[in-house]
Amino acid sequence: MRHRRGEGMSVVVVNAGIGNLGAIPNMLKRLGTAARITADAGEIATADRIILPGVGAFDAAMQSLVDLGLIEVLNHKALDERVPILGVCLGMALLGAGSEEGRLPGLGWIAGRAIRFQPDDDGPPLRIPHMGWNYVRPTDSGALFAELGASPRFYFAHSYHLVCDDQADVAGMTRYGHPFVSAVHRGNISGIQFHPEKSHRFGLQVFRNFLAGLADG
Amino acid sequence: MAEPMSPGADLPEGVPIPRVIPCLLVDDEAMVKTVRFSSPRYLGDPINVINLFNRFEVDEITLLDIGATRRGDPPPFELIERLAAECWVPLAYGGGIRNIEDVRTVLSSGVEKVVLGTVAHDQPELITAAAEVYGAQAVVVSVDVRRTAAGFEVFVECGGRAVGTDPASYAQRAASFGAGEILVVSIDRDGTMEGYDLELIRTVSEAVNVPVIACGGAGERAHLPIPIREAGASAVAAGSIFVFRGPERGVLINYPEREQLEALFA
Numbered sequence: 195m196r197h198r199r200g201e202g203m204s205v206v207v208v209n210a211g212i213g214n215l216g217a218i219p220n221m222l223k224r225l226g227t228a229a230r231i232t233a234d235a236g237e238i239a240t241a242d243r244i245i246l247p248g249v250g251a252f253d254a255a256m257q258s259l260v261d262l263g264l265i266e267v268l269n270h271k272a273l274d275e276r277v278p279i280l281g282v283c284l285g286m287a288l289l290g291a292g293s294e295e296g297r298l299p300g301l302g303w304i305a306g307r308a309i310r311f312q313p314d315d316d317g318p319p320l321r322i323p324h325m326g327w328n329y330v331r332p333t334d335s336g337a338l339f340a341e342l343g344a345s346p347r348f349y350f351a352h353s354y355h356l357v358c359d360d361q362a363d364v365a366g367m368t369r370y371g372h373p374f375v376s377a378v379h380r381g382n383i384s385g386i387q388f389h390p391e392k393s394h395r396f397g398l399q400v401f402r403n404f405l406a407g408l409a410d411g
Numbered sequence: 412m413a414e415p416m417s418p419g420a421d422l423p424e425g426v427p428i429p430r431v432i433p434c435l436l437v438d439d440e441a442m443v444k445t446v447r448f449s450s451p452r453y454l455g456d457p458i459n460v461i462n463l464f465n466r467f468e469v470d471e472i473t474l475l476d477i478g479a480t481r482r483g484d485p486p487p488f489e490l491i492e493r494l495a496a497e498c499w500v501p502l503a504y505g506g507g508i509r510n511i512e513d514v515r516t517v518l519s520s521g522v523e524k525v526v527l528g529t530v531a532h533d534q535p536e537l538i539t540a541a542a543e544v545y546g547a548q549a550v551v552v553s554v555d556v557r558r559t560a561a562g563f564e565v566f567v568e569c570g571g572r573a574v575g576t577d578p579a580s581y582a583q584r585a586a587s588f589g590a591g592e593i594l595v596v597s598i599d600r601d602g603t604m605e606g607y608d609l610e611l612i613r614t615v616s617e618a619v620n621v622p623v624i625a626c627g628g629a630g631e632r633a634h635l636p637i638p639i640r641e642a643g644a645s646a647v648a649a650g651s652i653f654v655f656r657g658p659e660r661g662v663l664i665n666y667p668e669r670e671q672l673e674a675l676f677a
Contacts, residue, residue: 221499323592323622326429351591395468
C-alpha cells in the first residue's frame, strides 16, 4: 500500500457532465481527502485513485467520456498502471461491455452487460426503479466491504444492473425480487451499484476501504 | 454458470427496507409545518434541522419549498446547495422548479432527486426531459389530493388549483411521462396526525409500477408501516411526528432508532 488514508494522494472524480458529483467529494472530505472533480485527461493521468460516478442514461455517459477524450487515459490508468478505480452506480455499469439501455459499448473492463430488472414471474410485481436502502452481501473477495459486517446496507436508485460473465468478478450481491450483482471487483477495478456518498457511515467505510487500497489486488 | 446467482441465495427477502422519510417544508428560507396545507408554523433554521436529521441517519429527506411557486420565485438554490453539502443521506427537493435548467442546478448542487409538482401538470414534457438526462430515479412527481364531492381530486399550487383529474390517472400519466417515483400527499390529512389515507394511497399504488411514497397524516410511529403493509406503498414520508412531541406539539426534532424501525416494519 503506497498511501495511507488519502494523505498526499491525488483522488479524482471523473466528471462526465451529468448529475450530482458534489456529494462524493463532500463525503471524502469527511475522511480528510480532498478529491478533485475533473474532466481533464491530464489531471486524470496523474491520479492515484479514480472514482467514476454516473447517473442518467448509459449512452449519454459513454458518449460524454468519448467526447471528452477520456477513454484512452482511463484505459491506460485501469489496465496498464492498474490504479484503483471505483465505478459508482451507472459508473459500475460502464465497467461492463454494454447495456440493454443503450447501444454504445462500455469500457469493457469487466466481462458482462447491464440489463433491466425483470418482473418476477411468481412474486408480486417489482416496482422499478429499485429505490431505497437494501443489504449487500459481500463475497469473499469483497475487500471494499472490510469492517462492515455481514450485511451492510446502502442506498440504491437504479433500473438496470450488471450481469457478470465471470462469477469471480462478483464482490457483492443484493436481492430485489431476485438476487443481482451489486458490487464487482477485478484487480484494481471495482464497481458498486449503490450510492456510497448517500449511505452515511456505511458509505463512508466503503470510501475508506477504497482509498486505503484494500480492494486493490 | 449453473447457479450464477447463488452467492445471494441467503439474502434477506425481496423488497428493500421500506424508507421512512422526513418531509420538511421551507417557506422563505425558514422551516415550517402546515396543517392541511395552510397555517405554516415556524420550526427553526433549516440547516440546523437538516443537520439533526443527518445525525439520526434518516433513510432519506424530502425538502419542499411551499412558497416558491406561489410567489413565482425560483428554487432557493443557495440554501439547497448549503443543505445538500451537509446532507449525507439522499435528498429530494421540490418547489419552484420551472424548467430543465432549474432541474440541472438543483441536481448538480448535490441533491439526488427533484420533486415536480405544479410544473409536472403544466409542462409534463419536463418530466420526460429530466428523466432522459438524469434517469427516472432522479424524478419524483408529487400528487397532492383532496377528497371533494366528486371523489379524490388532484390539486397543484400547494392546494390552490384543482386540475380536474383523479389521482390514479394523474399518477399513471406522470409515470408514462417518465417519473421514477410518485409522492402521494393527502391535503386533508396534512398536519392532522390522524393517520394515512389508505384508500388514497391504494388507488395510486395500484395504478403505477414505480415506487409510491405515502405522505400526510402520520400521527404516531405505529402509523408508519401501515401504508406499506396495507396500501402498496414503497416508502412513507411524514412531517409532524418528526418535528413535534407531546399533546402541545412542542418542537422537537426526532426520528426512531434503527432497532425501533426494524421492529415496526418486521
